[in-house]
Amino acid sequence: MPRLPVTKTPKPYVGGAFIRSESGRTRPLADATGAFFAHVPLCTRKDLRNAVEAAAKAGPGWARRTAYNRGQILYRLGEMLEARRAEFAAALTRFGARRAAALREVDAATDRLVHYAGWADKYEQLLGGVNPVSGPYFNFTVSEPMGVIGVLAPAEPPLLGLLSLVAPVIVSGNTVVVLASEPRPYPAILLGELLATSDLPAGVVNVLTGLRADLVPTFATHAHLRGLSAVADAAERRVLDLGAAESVKRVRYTPDAPLAAWLGGAAQGLEPIRAFVEPKTTWHPIGA
Template sequence: MTRLPITKTPKVYVGGAFIRSESARVYPLHDASGAFYANIPQCTRKDLRNAVEAAAKAGPGWARRTAYNRGQILYRLGEMLEARASELAAALQLGGATPAAAAREVAAAVDRLVYYAGWTDKYESLLGSVNPVAAPYFNFTVTEPMGVVGIIAPDECPLLALITLIAPAITSGNTVVALASSKQPYPAILLGEMLATSDLPGGVVNLLTGFRKELVPTFATHAHLRALIAVADPEERKTLALGAADSVKRVRLIKAEVATDWFADAAQSLQAIRDTLEFKTTWHPVGT
């Protein structure tokens, strides 16, 4: 007997749930040979708004977790990816990656999560400080997560680049709203399913799919996003910088027209964690 094909309706992972766009719009995704593969949610600015609400709600709870626990959860996310590596590799091959290149990218993505899992309880020791001051005060600086971070991922390395941008932000207790690659959204759809089984509280990472043109202006102006990390072309960079200036948010813009080696050791660093931290300095009086 022949079976009817059971195809999956891709949904995005927002606020710990799998949702369609509130607009009910989708756009077709084709595989490398040009054949129709699936309909991808075409998220709107209202979906972005809802995702930011979900991220803001999850923020305090995530930041209150012990650094050690955040590390455990990030490591477990790596485990989840590792267990479903072949599925992720297949998703990357949809975009034309060779089997070898796809496997290499998945392995690098898992390693990147493990890298940042190791940093969760260590970055504070390097970035925080006790400061010498010329008065009877104990003066120290500690870091705090900024809050909700907006991330806009590039089209190349749709899994590795996305994780490279998300992982350092959540390492320190930020929560994230990320726009996946428009051309290759499927790895992000699968990543959402793995996030859901990784012990990461709902709302810490929210993944949207859709068109950059529709969402970049809202990323720029949304006042509740405290930082933007984006791979963007010159025109988008201008939009993001202008909108961010209005709402006084931090931006780290990576030039889309300059090739980034997402596999390089330089793509992961303590500096990337620092990008989404605020520093708080306290002057504490000490007795003579």
């Protein structure tokens, strides 16, 4: 008699714990063959609120880590992803990706983590600096994290898209609440499991699953979210912009694009980091 496999209950990763939606709502997720895969939680605005609180709690500690330490933690994440390359690729193929594309996506996601790991102790030397003011003052600008940032991951590619938005935000000391790909949430669930065993402190990355229609309005209006990094359609952008206006929230959109566009070097770099740091300028007299 064949062994009955143990199925996994997918759980979003919030505040370092695996949660069910407070609403208890789920939706059935089918794999590419149309077979039932699992019930995926439909997170609600209250789950989002809890996730923001977890992220806010983690924020100061994460921001106080040295840049070197944040870089090492991101790199370690890349190491772990590499080690679980087959598992993540399988999670992608199961929901329709071709095997080659799946491997390319996982490899690119690993490389992206490594790319941003390397930025941790460098972006400041490019973004910040000393400003030659006209007077007896020492004046310098440093980049500081904004706080809690909301990330709306694209439907595709579910893993690389999400990590491409998350990594440049957390590398500078922000913490995030991510809404995973709506049609393909499983790689994000798996990522949560990876994060749980990584050195990333609990609450730095919080992953929600659910329906964009349920959650986009709350991402837009939650005042404690200080920025949004999103892939969004025109209607969602309007909702996000309108909501963001109420708390003067920074919003950055990345175009919705197929896997190929996310693979290249143009999809990474300093600009995504710059978008979620606050330049802070300090003046001090030179004297005594």
